[in-house]
Amino acid sequence: MNKDKELSAATPWFRHIQDLSSRVWVLQDNILTAVPRKEQTVPVTITLLPCQYLDTLEKNKGDPMYLGVKKPQSCLSCTKNGEQPVLQLREGNILDMYHQKERVKASLFYHKKSGTTSTFESAAFPGWFIAVCSKGSCPLVLTQELGKTFITDFEMTVVH
Amino acid sequence: MGMPPLLFCWVSFVLPLFVAAGNCTDVYMHHEMISEGQPFPFNCTYPPVTNGAVNLTWHRTPSKSPISINRHVRIHQDQSWILFLPLALEDSGIYQCVIKDAHSCYRIAINLTVFRKHWCDSSNEESSINSSDEYQQWLPIGKSGSLTCHLYFPESCVLDSIKWYKGCEEIKVSKKFCPTGTKLLVNNIDVEDSGSYACSARLTHLGRIFTVRNYIAVNTKEVGSGGRIPNITYPKNNSIEVQLGSTLIVDCNITDTKENTNLRCWRVNNTLVDDYYNDFKRIQEGIETNLSLRNHILYTVNITFLEVKMEDYGHPFTCHAAVSAAYIILKRPAPDFRAYLIGGLMAFLLLAVSILYIYNTFKVDIVLWYRSTFHTAQAPDDEKLYDAYVLYPKYPRESQGHDVDTLVLKILPEVLEKQCGYKLFIFGRDEFPGQAVASVIDENIKLCRRLMVLVAPETSSFSFLKNLTEEQIAVYNALVQDGMKVILIELERVKDYSTMPESIQYIRQKHGAIQWDGDFTEQAQCAKTKFWKKVRYHMPPRRYPASPPVQLLGHTPRIPG
Numbered sequence: 212m213n214k215d216k217e218l219s220a221a222t223p224w225f226r227h228i229q230d231l232s233s234r235v236w237v238l239q240d241n242i243l244t245a246v247p248r249k250e251q252t253v254p255v256t257i258t259l260l261p262c263q264y265l266d267t268l269e270k271n272k273g274d275p276m277y278l279g280v281k282k283p284q285s286c287l288s289c290t291k292n293g294e295q296p297v298l299q300l301r302e303g304n305i306l307d308m309y310h311q312k313e314r315v316k317a318s319l320f321y322h323k324k325s326g327t328t329s330t331f332e333s334a335a336f337p338g339w340f341i342a343v344c345s346k347g348s349c350p351l352v353l354t355q356e357l358g359k360t361f362i363t364d365f366e367m368t369v370v371h
Numbered sequence: 372m373g374m375p376p377l378l379f380c381w382v383s384f385v386l387p388l389f390v391a392a393g394n395c396t397d398v399y400m401h402h403e404m405i406s407e408g409q410p411f412p413f414n415c416t417y418p419p420v421t422n423g424a425v426n427l428t429w430h431r432t433p434s435k436s437p438i439s440i441n442r443h444v445r446i447h448q449d450q451s452w453i454l455f456l457p458l459a460l461e462d463s464g465i466y467q468c469v470i471k472d473a474h475s476c477y478r479i480a481i482n483l484t485v486f487r488k489h490w491c492d493s494s495n496e497e498s499s500i501n502s503s504d505e506y507q508q509w510l511p512i513g514k515s516g517s518l519t520c521h522l523y524f525p526e527s528c529v530l531d532s533i534k535w536y537k538g539c540e541e542i543k544v545s546k547k548f549c550p551t552g553t554k555l556l557v558n559n560i561d562v563e564d565s566g567s568y569a570c571s572a573r574l575t576h577l578g579r580i581f582t583v584r585n586y587i588a589v590n591t592k593e594v595g596s597g598g599r600i601p602n603i604t605y606p607k608n609n610s611i612e613v614q615l616g617s618t619l620i621v622d623c624n625i626t627d628t629k630e631n632t633n634l635r636c637w638r639v640n641n642t643l644v645d646d647y648y649n650d651f652k653r654i655q656e657g658i659e660t661n662l663s664l665r666n667h668i669l670y671t672v673n674i675t676f677l678e679v680k681m682e683d684y685g686h687p688f689t690c691h692a693a694v695s696a697a698y699i700i701l702k703r704p705a706p707d708f709r710a711y712l713i714g715g716l717m718a719f720l721l722l723a724v725s726i727l728y729i730y731n732t733f734k735v736d737i738v739l740w741y742r743s744t745f746h747t748a749q750a751p752d753d754e755k756l757y758d759a760y761v762l763y764p765k766y767p768r769e770s771q772g773h774d775v776d777t778l779v780l781k782i783l784p785e786v787l788e789k790q791c792g793y794k795l796f797i798f799g800r801d802e803f804p805g806q807a808v809a810s811v812i813d814e815n816i817k818l819c820r821r822l823m824v825l826v827a828p829e830t831s832s833f834s835f836l837k838n839l840t841e842e843q844i845a846v847y848n849a850l851v852q853d854g855m856k857v858i859l860i861e862l863e864r865v866k867d868y869s870t871m872p873e874s875i876q877y878i879r880q881k882h883g884a885i886q887w888d889g890d891f892t893e894q895a896q897c898a899k900t901k902f903w904k905k906v907r908y909h910m911p912p913r914r915y916p917a918s919p920p921v922q923l924l925g926h927t928p929r930i931p932g
Binding site for chain 1: 398399401402404414416502503504505506507508509511517518519521522523554588594629632633634636643693694
């Protein structure tokens, strides 16, 4: 009974994510990249799990979510490179993070929804958002400049 | 001496080539399928390599010679870009870009496939089937959306004159469509807006003009109301009455969009219920269930109290669904008001009945006790000489008369006068000699508080024959004067009062009668027996010596005759 409950409660959500210009997140050489979607494009399946332990997390910023990649199993992680935060993929399972009581802030993002669009703000680096360039194909980065060079609004599509 | 320098030179010559060739890391290979005849750019970027001092060269495999950097050549390198102005069928192949910096070397490849495609040319239907170069975009039904014309070229290219087409027809500005920059805004989207679109742009490069064309396959799809916060239909911040020690299951019912990524859970003190009660599992969160409806999903998550304890009362257990929250508070059941009311009423009735029964049973004793205890408060000085006027039948036969006379002249004075202190006026004993009968009765009754009438079954005929006038006068006066109380004593069981005078009947009906038991023994002369208690009860409160008597007529000796 308890195990069934755990499985039921801890099933990640699977989503494809794209920006408002239909550039979809793909995995290229283990780097998350946004590319214009074509017939042969293979979107990456992003896994999301909510953070259960909310104390000390900021209110009104959206739902704290762990973000990961389904295959190969890995986590989105924010770390510092010099003076600037960078986004990278690290090997790991967000289900493990989901269950442990200590928050893994590096892989935690405030998921804020506005209509059908979402933004993802880093919990480890408040004010920094997952972003992509405005044209062409480019990797996912972190930016704190909203509404300027980078695009931070995304749409999620359910994956069955 | 000449050999060492030569060897050194040889080693120097070979080593760089070896490093350059062997240490380049092959990175992701891109695949591009594109139709001939239009400009095609590709930018060589690799995120780990920052914009430092790097050496970047393009070349087509298997050739080692680099792509020309002369911008007037059809295929040339423009900084990090490789540019085809325009594509030709023979350009299919693999092109590689080598990025070198001080520490590393990366090789990025693109596998380019160029095919022939005739757009909106009915004479070549087969060529139009190839859709591998089409962009895929979608529009939300019932809302507004936009399509994007992807134009990404080096700065040496100038782009303008963007046009949009649906099928083969150019799209003009209308309520439905509004071209804006590289986007086409679409309003009030419905299923018919799906289909084949295209966008074209004019590209100018060093004075030469080209046409860029993108093909877009558009799908429409239903979307939810999007990002609507979940609706918790139960609980409603309400309280629940539950007995201590009982089991309780409460469902949290939530309606949410199909695309939601919301966590649904129960918390207490902002802690997950399963964690807060982890030690004993006394309170647990149940399994989440869901029911898919057309536009949304109905979720249920319950909280189970295996045994409600005192500590559970009074503080909230909260169901959360993203930013939505609603709580229950447990309360002990209020006592049943009706049960208390009925119980109280029954108790009151029982008490009342008990009191009435006790009073009826011990009324005589209670009153007598009260008189003896609070005698100073009673016995008002009403200027009456006698406590009672005793009227009794007289019988011609000696035997019956003897019994009555014994009671009246011996026992009555013994108990009421000697033992109880009352003063009696006994007709036939205390009247003055020679007084007229009417006069005697009238005058003396006025001096008395009570009229004591002794009756017997044969009284009526006896009275009629001899004492009719006497009894009638006495009773009449008693009834008229100040509502004087009459004490009726039956010497024998009188079964039928109908033969009695009407006044006697009236008294019997109104005041009842005391039954004389006919006991002439010594014991019967005790004031504490039941009969005498009743007589005393009906007698007036006793006067005590402190009250000064108005007249002292006392017991005048009876004159015979």
